[in-house]
Amino acid sequence: MLRKECMLQPTSWGIAYQGTLWAYRLSYKEATGYSPFQLVYGILPIEPFEFLHGSPKIAFMQEKKNCDVFQRIRALHKVEEIRLLATKQLIETQMKRKEAHDRHLWNNNIEANMLVLLHRPNIHNQLKGKWLPHWEGPYRVKTMLNWGAVELETLKGEALPLVNISRLKAYHQAN
Incomplete structure (x- = not known):
């Protein structure tokens, strides 16, 4: 107004x-x-x-x-x-x-060496469109740090920047 x-x-x-x-x-x-x-x-x-x-x-x-x-x-x-x-x-x-x-x-059961998907909504919204999935991965959990910080790496072993555990979910492979 x-x-x-x-x-x-x-x-x-x-x-x-x-x-x-x-x-x-x-x-x-x-x-x-x-x-x-x-x-x-x-x-x-x-x-x-x-x-x-x-x-x-x-x-x-x-x-x-x-x-x-x-x-x-x-x-x-x-x-x-x-x-x-x-x-x-x-x-x-x-x-x-x-x-x-x-x-x-903290309701997710993510542990070290587990495969996870990473939530990245901004990149997808800007580049590909809002109806596409906002999850990227799978990535491997390298280490769990204090206060929900997680170190990830690609399946080839390349390190990614630290992310918060709230942006992750477990990856389940289809049979």
Whole structure:
């Protein structure tokens, strides 16, 4: 939507960009559990229509102007607490995503000296067409390295660059 609007009226992209940036900063992020605005300022943002029509948030903020130094220090500690909670939530979210990824990643039974096929979709899509098989090979597994890295070699013994085990599947010869 923004791109189309900017193309139709190229002189107004700055206005549309500001609105998009504001919307991004206010939106809740699933990974952290907070919006970027909350992580910076430690409070929920006051939206533009609240300035026009008034709201309890604005009344509270005007009342808060007269607060003492200790209240401001507590507010700063609250920002730090929110950031620590967001960091904890981010780590938990990343671990959940990694577990889900690894659940599917390590399900193959590939071992050293086994024949495998290598998945190379980009080469096939560019050169031959998207309906052709994306698997090349067979290749022989030379060694299994840490964290899913695998050394492959052709059947003639020529070495290939390291690949991730997720790009391999076992090769079964037809009878």
